Amino acid sequence: MSEPLHPTAATSSAPTAGAAATLDDRYGRTSGHKRRSRVIAIIAAIAVVVVFGAWVIWAGLDQANHGLDSQDVGYQIVSEHRAAVHSQISVDPGTTARCAVQVLDKSFTIVGWKVITLPKSADRTRNVTTDVNTTTRGVTGLIHDCWVP
Incomplete structure (x- = not known):
């Protein structure tokens, strides 16, 4: 009976504040990562809008069919x-x-x-x-x- 039946504070499995910060860094859960993800999403949305707008202009205005x-x-x-x-x-x-x-x-x-x-x-x-x-x-x-x- 060398192991206690109930965990104590010394054997608790909950990570400490320092260990939680290390895990957040390791798995990309930092505030900097969230900011980068948001900026990338905004840039991708702007690119989609620009491509769609160019297509609308090309398809709508550039089609001179002369009533053919x-x-x-x-x-x-x-x-x-x-x-x-x-x-x-x-x-x-x-x-x-x-x-x-x-x-x-x-x-x-x-x-x-x-x-x-x-x-x-x-x-x-x-x-x-x-x-x-x-x-x-x-x-x-x-x-x-x-x-x-």
Whole structure:
């Protein structure tokens, strides 16, 4: 019976003030660490706001599409190696536009591709028929994309 049954002040497991300060330093629970964490969080929040603001400006103000709009009207498979794509393209009068026209086969593989240029015109909307050469028989034709060069 060399160990007492009840702990006394000498054998207590509660850390002393000096030991608690050492543990706080070891595990980063100091006031300096809290300040650094707060400063890092504020800087990260400011960075997120700046990036979001730049994206809003780029997406909202930099997208000058000149009223460009395209609509697929139809297509005609002329032969094994040729298709005609009918479309309606609207762009501001006096603006040149380019469009990529594509023909797809039954597995949605592009078998024909052509970039057309629409010269400046006084008319806003134009009906366009594009003949596209194909590598194999196509099953559909459409406007892939239009842009202002």
